[in-house]
Each structure stands twice: as C-alpha cells, then as structure tokens.
Amino acid sequence: MPKKVDHEARRQEIAEALWRIASTRGLDGVSLRDVAAEADISLGRLQHYFRTKDEMLLFALRHINALADRRIRERIGALTSEPGQEPPPRAVLRECLRGMLPLDERSRVGTLVGAAYFARAIHDKRLREEAREGIPKLAEFFTGLLRSAQERGELAAGRAVDPHTEAMLLISLVDGLTAYTLLGVQTGEEALARLDAHLDRVFGDG
Structure with missing residues (x-):
C-alpha cells in the first residue's frame, strides 16, 4: 500500500524551514x-502545498500564532493550583502580553x-483584512479582563481607566516594545520590565 502522507505535518515542516x-x-x-531547498524538498512538491509566497507566509503566521496561544494558555x-479557580485578571493579562514579546x-x-507578512499586507487588501482580523478579538479579551479588574x-x-482604550494602549505598547527589542534598542528583559512598569501604573504596585 502507498504510504499515507500527513499533509498538515508536511505544511508545518515547510513553515519551520521558513x-x-x-x-x-x-x-x-x-x-x-529557497524554502524548498531549506526543507529538502523539490520546488514542485512545495508548490503542491503552497502556490505562492503569501500563502506560505500566512500558514506560517497562523501556525506560529497557534503555538504561541497554546503556550500562553x-x-x-x-x-492557579485549585481546579476551577480563576487567576487574577492582572496575572492573565501579563501572561498574554508577555507571550507577545520576542523573549526567546x-x-x-x-x-x-x-x-x-504584515509588511506585505499593507499593500494587499486581502492580506490586510486577514492581518487585522485578530486585533479586535484580542482587544475585546483584554477589555474584559480590565473591566473585571475594575469591578x-x-x-x-x-486612576480613571477606560477598559477598551487601555486594552488598545497595551497592544500598542507591546508592538512598540517588540520592535525595539528586535532592533536591539533594548533587551527582552528590559522590555518585560517596562511592560511591568506600565502594568504597575494601571493596577498599582501590587
């Protein structure tokens, strides 16, 4: 019998080559x-899974996000050590924001x-819609955490805090911290310390 190919696993191997x-x-x-050579497969085989570079980037981005989401969860x-116990909103928010930083x-x-991917999305409407899709959902989740902490x-x-405005500010803050970390303006440890300093201002010193 012909060997059954795990197409999803093969796509993930290509993403890891990327x-x-x-x-x-x-x-x-x-x-x-270039990616086919890195993955040690033929170009034709790679194009069986991804017809264009944009398709490959999109899959790689979704796969990375899924792995990051799993690690954050x-x-x-x-x-918490107690089954069914909800961790404090600040702790959940910090873990989510920390997981968005390039710390390893x-x-x-x-x-x-x-x-x-985002650089290409700026000039491509279809890609831009995909790139924008997750931001409102993330902002909604952060807004809920901040509203719960407020209550x-x-x-x-x-400190007067509008939960939705603060949620968007936190997303924007992490984007800026990420850019400066990648550029070497600061270390990952410094980025995390600055994130914590902002959370201290929002929540108080503890």
Missing part, C-alpha cells in the same frame, strides 16, 4: 525555491515572520 531562514537571514527576497493554567529565539523568529477594585486608586 522560520530557520528568518532566524539567520531574514525574509527579504526569500523565494519559494498553558502558562495561564499554571497560575522561537518567539523572535515568529515575530520576524509576522513582520514580513473588583484592583486598578490603581485615583
């Missing part, structure tokens, strides 16, 4: 042929792939 290229020389000018799940090699590569009296005394 990540390896991103980690060593970026993605500017990288072609499908696992860290949030580890915040894998998250750094994932961020580079995302940046390459529990956990925000800094005397």
Whole structure:
C-alpha cells in the first residue's frame, strides 16, 4: 500500500524551514525555491502545498500564532493550583502580553515572520483584512479582563481607566516594545520590565 502522507505535518515542516531562514537571514527576497531547498524538498512538491509566497507566509503566521496561544494558555493554567479557580485578571493579562514579546529565539523568529507578512499586507487588501482580523478579538479579551479588574477594585486608586482604550494602549505598547527589542534598542528583559512598569501604573504596585 502507498504510504499515507500527513499533509498538515508536511505544511508545518515547510513553515519551520521558513522560520530557520528568518532566524539567520531574514525574509527579504526569500523565494519559494529557497524554502524548498531549506526543507529538502523539490520546488514542485512545495508548490503542491503552497502556490505562492503569501500563502506560505500566512500558514506560517497562523501556525506560529497557534503555538504561541497554546503556550500562553498553558502558562495561564499554571497560575492557579485549585481546579476551577480563576487567576487574577492582572496575572492573565501579563501572561498574554508577555507571550507577545520576542523573549526567546522561537518567539523572535515568529515575530520576524509576522513582520514580513504584515509588511506585505499593507499593500494587499486581502492580506490586510486577514492581518487585522485578530486585533479586535484580542482587544475585546483584554477589555474584559480590565473591566473585571475594575469591578473588583484592583486598578490603581485615583486612576480613571477606560477598559477598551487601555486594552488598545497595551497592544500598542507591546508592538512598540517588540520592535525595539528586535532592533536591539533594548533587551527582552528590559522590555518585560517596562511592560511591568506600565502594568504597575494601571493596577498599582501590587
């Protein structure tokens, strides 16, 4: 019998080849042929899975995001030892924001792939709609956490916070911290310390 091919696993292998290229020389000018060589498959075989570079980037970005989401969920799940107990909103928010920063090699590569995709999306309406899709959902989730903290009296005394505005500010802050970390303006540890300093202003010192 012919060997059954796990097409999803093969797509993930191609995505990981793309990540390896991103980690060593970026993605500017990288072609499908380059990725095929890195994945040790023929160009024709690669094009069986991805017809264009944009399709490949989109899959790689979604796969990276899924892995990051899984890691964040696992860290949030580890915040409490009691089954069914909800961790504090600040702790959940911090883990989510921390997971968006390029603090290790894998998250750094994932961020580079995302940046390459977003740069192309600016000039492509279809790609731009895909890139924008997750932001409102993330902002809605953060807004819910901040509103819950507000109702529990956990925000800094005397600080008027609009949950949705603060949610968007936090997303924008992490985007800026990410860019400066990738550029080497600051280390990952410094980026995390600056994130914590902002959360201290929103929630108080603890």
